[in-house]
Amino acid sequence: MAVSDELGALTRAFSGLGVDEKALISILGKWHPEQRQTYRKGTRDFFIEDERQFERWDDYHVIQLQHEFLRFKHAIVLWTMHPWERDARLLKEALHKGPQHKVLVEVACTRLSDELLGARKAYHSLFDQSVEEDVAFGIRGPERKLLVALVSSYRYEGTKVNEGIAKSEAKFLSSAIKGAAGNKNLLENEEVVRIVATRSKPHLTLVYNHYKEITGNYLDEDLEGELYLQETVQCLCKPQEYFSKVLDASMRPDVDELKKEAVTRIIVTRADVDMKLLKQEYNHKYGVSLPNKIEDVANGNYRDFLLTLVARGD
Amino acid sequence: MENNEALIIQILAHRNAAQLKLIRETYAATYGEDLLKDLDSELWSDFQRALLLWTLDPTERDAYLVNEANKQLTSSNWVIMEIACTRSSNDLFLVRKEYHARYKRSLEEDVAYHTTGDYRKQLLVPLVSAFRYEGDEVNMMLAKSEAKILHEKICDKAYNHEEVIRILTTRSKAQINATLNQYNSQFGNAINKDLKSDPKDDYLSLLRATIKCLTRPEKYFEKTLRLAINKLGKDEWALTRVVVTQAEVNMQCIKEEYHKRNSVPLERAIAGDTSGDYENLLLALIGHEDA
Numbered sequence: 319m320a321v322s323d324e325l326g327a328l329t330r331a332f333s334g335l336g337v338d339e340k341a342l343i344s345i346l347g348k349w350h351p352e353q354r355q356t357y358r359k360g361t362r363d364f365f366i367e368d369e370r371q372f373e374r375w376d377d378y379h380v381i382q383l384q385h386e387f388l389r390f391k392h393a394i395v396l397w398t399m400h401p402w403e404r405d406a407r408l409l410k411e412a413l414h415k416g417p418q419h420k421v422l423v424e425v426a427c428t429r430l431s432d433e434l435l436g437a438r439k440a441y442h443s444l445f446d447q448s449v450e451e452d453v454a455f456g457i458r459g460p461e462r463k464l465l466v467a468l469v470s471s472y473r474y475e476g477t478k479v480n481e482g483i484a485k486s487e488a489k490f491l492s493s494a495i496k497g498a499a500g501n502k503n504l505l506e507n508e509e510v511v512r513i514v515a516t517r518s519k520p521h522l523t524l525v526y527n528h529y530k531e532i533t534g535n536y537l538d539e540d541l542e543g544e545l546y547l548q549e550t551v552q553c554l555c556k557p558q559e560y561f562s563k564v565l566d567a568s569m570r571p572d573v574d575e576l577k578k579e580a581v582t583r584i585i586v587t588r589a590d591v592d593m594k595l596l597k598q599e600y601n602h603k604y605g606v607s608l609p610n611k612i613e614d615v616a617n618g619n620y621r622d623f624l625l626t627l628v629a630r631g632d
Numbered sequence: 633m634e635n636n637e638a639l640i641i642q643i644l645a646h647r648n649a650a651q652l653k654l655i656r657e658t659y660a661a662t663y664g665e666d667l668l669k670d671l672d673s674e675l676w677s678d679f680q681r682a683l684l685l686w687t688l689d690p691t692e693r694d695a696y697l698v699n700e701a702n703k704q705l706t707s708s709n710w711v712i713m714e715i716a717c718t719r720s721s722n723d724l725f726l727v728r729k730e731y732h733a734r735y736k737r738s739l740e741e742d743v744a745y746h747t748t749g750d751y752r753k754q755l756l757v758p759l760v761s762a763f764r765y766e767g768d769e770v771n772m773m774l775a776k777s778e779a780k781i782l783h784e785k786i787c788d789k790a791y792n793h794e795e796v797i798r799i800l801t802t803r804s805k806a807q808i809n810a811t812l813n814q815y816n817s818q819f820g821n822a823i824n825k826d827l828k829s830d831p832k833d834d835y836l837s838l839l840r841a842t843i844k845c846l847t848r849p850e851k852y853f854e855k856t857l858r859l860a861i862n863k864l865g866k867d868e869w870a871l872t873r874v875v876v877t878q879a880e881v882n883m884q885c886i887k888e889e890y891h892k893r894n895s896v897p898l899e900r901a902i903a904g905d906t907s908g909d910y911e912n913l914l915l916a917l918i919g920h921e922d923a
Contacts, residue, residue: 431732435725435763438763439763442763442765442766442767446765446767446769447765447804448762448763448764448765448802448804449763450758450761450762450763450801450802451764451765451802451803451804454798454801454802455798455802462794462798463794466758466798466802467757467758467761470740470758470761470762470763471738471740471761472725472728472729472732472738472739472740472761473738473741474732474736474737474738474741475732476732476736478736478737508753508754512741512744512745512753512757515740515744516738516740516741516744516745516757517738517741518737518738518741
């Protein structure tokens with residue numbers, strides 16, 4: 319490979335999610351000191367000129383690199399974990415790392431009732447507290463009631479639904495949303511919280527459909543701008559669409575580390591659940607297959623591992 | 633099959649939950665019907681209600697009681713609170729699971745739907761949804777600060793403030809105990825004394841009862857029994873419910889508490905207040921450990 323090609327390849331090996339271990343070994347491994355110096359001088363992104371005349375690694379980029387090298391390890395550990403421990407740790411991180419309260423919604427609403435119960439049990443073991451006490455204590459805003467209710471739910475999982483009640487709850491939501499008139503305070507409406515936090519998913523799907531019939535709009539679209547309520551309805555009624563959106567946003571260039579972690583989280587937690595549907599939805603929404611997108615943005619072992627997980631359900 | 637009530641009492645009252653389950657299954661296999669269906673067919677007397685409840689296993693029983701409470705009005709809140717607060721985290725969860733199977737809805741959706749008025753829903757729904765940590769670990773700093781928060785809200789008469797609800801509906805029982813001890817030592821009064829400002833206020837009574845159930849359930853049950861026996865409470869099925877639900881659980885403790893408080897053994901009080909088969913069944917149940 320010509321030197322300039324190699325420089326390009328090396329930069330690519332360091333860019334995106336995960337690192338291209340093979341490229342790093344084959345290129346960097348054989349470079350003499352002068353070649354490495356050329357690299358350092360030529361890569362203003364990673365190296366800065368120190369006042370004492372040497373090229374220094376930029377601290378920020380070292381931290382970035384650390385994340386990228388560890389991305390594969392993190393995915394493996396998360397994948398191997400018992401789903402209860404995994405979800406308990408995700409819930410804890412959602413509260414403290416960031417925080418990312420939307421991940422609380424994601425975990426609470428997209429797991430089966432018994433899986434969420436398992437996560438709550440694991441939370442006791444891991445953290446000597448209940449998840450609801452941590453959520454209630456750690457969140458002060460108007461979303462507290464909704465989030466505590468979501469992590470405490472144990473939704474009925476059968477198919478039996480009550481059409482009459484679903485219709486009236488759809489009507490109620492429609493007038494509540496009109497009444498809120500974009501004031502973004504639907505979270506404080508106890509009945510709204512009651513409906514989304516306690517009703518079963520089949521029931522809510524019925525409510526979602528009735529809402530469309532009554533108003534001509536989709537419930538989650540009408541909840542645009544309503545903190546957490548939009549995500550809640552999406553996770554409960556159209557999870558694959560929700561996950562596709564989050565995945566796509568996380569794979570854009572120049573997003574922060576927390577957003578990038580969503581890729582591992584979603585692929586690991588959905589691989590055994592609804593990966594096939596997720597892929598279909600992603601393709602439908604963004605016109606590119608999920609495996610192709612991952613090939614584009616990810617590198618090395620991390621990329622290969624993700625692709626293996628994503629291939630499930632094929 | 634004719635209801636030979638004395639025989640039924642003898643059989644059913646002296647069996648534990650596992651044996652009762654076996655009896656029901658054997659009955660069904662022999663007669664092709666649910667034992668309970670037989671009992672159902674007559675009008676329910678106190679006796680029959682007690683028998684029916686006793687025959688259910690504890691999880692089914694609690695699910696049944698909550699569902700029944702949802703359909704009623706006022707005093708039923710107490711039943712929901714009582715079950716939510718005095719069962720262990722795991723047992724409460726089993727009740728929620730049983731509720732799915734029996735009623736094809738979640739327990740919390742029914743409680744949320746049927747409770748109207750701020751105070752009940754705010755307190756009851758989180759109480760039934762809780763999965764409290766069950767360990768003994770206590771965070772003393774947290775206990776101190778949460779005691780302060782409780783005191784502040786009580787002084788402001790903000791009895792259904794978010795923070796009050798949060799503390800009582802999410803903290804572990806051990807933590808709540810520690811917090812209330814701190815309350816007492818920091819502010820000189822037990823919290824329930826400070827919550828007595830308006831004796832007619834239903835919400836405050838419920839709140840005090842919640843606290844009692846979480847920290848001293850045997851005292852709560854003693855009081856409930858005392859009011860029921862003296863016909864002072866509004867809860868007409870309290871006697872049946874407490875005796876049946878606590879018979880295999882906490883009855884010894886409750887009997888001691890009752891005797892201490894009332895200077896008369898519980899057996900005597902019940903015998904004085906009830907009669908016939910109902911009396912015999914209740915006495916058999918509270919003497920259960922001795923049988």
